[in-house]
Amino acid sequence: MxxxxxxxxxxxxxxxxxxxxxxxxxxxxxxxxxxxxxxxxxxxxxxxxxxxxxxxxxxxxxxxxxxxxxxxxxxxxxxxxxxxxxxxxxxxxxxxxxxxxxxYGRRTMTQQRALQQVALALGGQAGERLTERLATPVSGPTLLRLIRSMDIPEVPELTVLGVDEFAFRRVIYSRPQGVLHVVHELVGLGDLRGGSGYLRPSITQNSGRDHAGSARRVVGDTAGVVDGAR
Incomplete structure (x- = not known):
């Protein structure tokens, strides 16, 4: 050569x-x-x-x-x-x-990183269709597994907490304050009521439930912002 x-x-x-x-x-x-x-x-x-x-x-x-x-x-x-x-x-x-x-990899690191970005941007089914057009075909479940295998980035200090009724409905039921405890487990806020991890967010809610009211019962002073664009 x-x-x-x-x-x-x-x-x-x-x-x-x-x-x-x-x-x-x-x-x-x-x-x-x-x-x-x-x-x-x-x-x-x-x-x-x-x-x-x-x-x-x-x-x-x-x-x-x-x-x-x-x-x-x-x-x-x-x-x-x-x-x-x-x-x-x-x-x-x-x-x-x-x-x-x-x-144990069956693809190059270059392709691995590219597919991770596709998975993060589009998820499973839409990502699968795009990879076919990019001549790097993988299945939707594979893209989702790539997301799960990624390292979770450090979470900065929270100032706004968004609560999505649809995504969390099984958690919320009649106790939407449960969402805060889920967030507490995911990002390690410490004591939700005080201490170094005290949560003083504005909670974005839609008009169907009073999530901000539930949050006040859990962490005290919390502002609510209604999202009316749903």
């Missing part, structure tokens, strides 16, 4: 910069990239020990983001290494490529 072609591949596939690309071709309607890992060492995920002793080799197929609207897959040859730490529970481990692979 010439220097110009190698440079072009680094620009088009930056996530493959740490592997050697052997070939790129068409198979049916998809693009197949064959690559191998060449790093001389790998670190054990169990103890962090760096190892250079190769145990075996095997192939992984990773779904990747589309190339010119075509489904793309990477056939990657990876290695298992011995862990030489006698105190480690792992005797062998599979190498992972930074910014490319993750444990």
């Amino acid at each position: 010439g220097d110009h072609a190698a440079g072009l591949l680094k620009v088009l596939f930056p996530h493959l910069s740490q592997v050697v690309i052997n070939s790129i071709g068409r198979m049916g309607k998809s693009v197949r990239i064959a690559a191998i890992c060449t790093a001389s060492t790998a670190w054990c995920p169990g103890c962090g020990t760096v190892s250079a002793r190769v145990h075996s080799r095997y192939g992984r197929r990773l779904a990747d983001t589309a190339v010119s609207g075509q489904e793309t897959a990477i056939d990657l040859e990876v290695r298992r290494f011995f862990c030489d730490n006698a105190d480690c529970a792992k005797r062998t481990f599979a190498e992972q490529i930074e910014n490319l692979t993750f444990r």
Whole structure:
């Protein structure tokens, strides 16, 4: 492979910069990239020990983001290494490529992040339809599982608490103050009635229930804002 072609591949596939690309071709309607890992060492995920002793080799197929609207897959040859730490529970481990692979993953990290954004924006069914058009088809349940697997970001101090009757109806029933206890469990507000986690929000409600009134009975002084656009 010439220097110009190698440079072009680094620009088009930056996530493959740490592997050697052997070939790129068409198979049916998809693009197949064959690559191998060449790093001389790998670190054990169990103890962090760096190892250079190769145990075996095997192939992984990773779904990747589309190339010119075509489904793309990477056939990657990876290695298992011995862990030489006698105190480690792992005797062998599979190498992972930074910014490319993750444990038990069947897609690249690039595609994983892209699908997570689709799932967050559109959810299951609508997201599934979009991924088909993006040539990275996955099912709606898979998109929802991606959302559940994501790390929950830190929640900033709450100033406004929105209560949706429809979404929380099974929680609210005749005691809409139960919503506040759900929020308390999710974001760790501490004592709802006082202390460092004292909740002094404005509660957005619709005109069907007096959520702000219920909140006042739970946490005291709370402002209510009626959402009339439902």
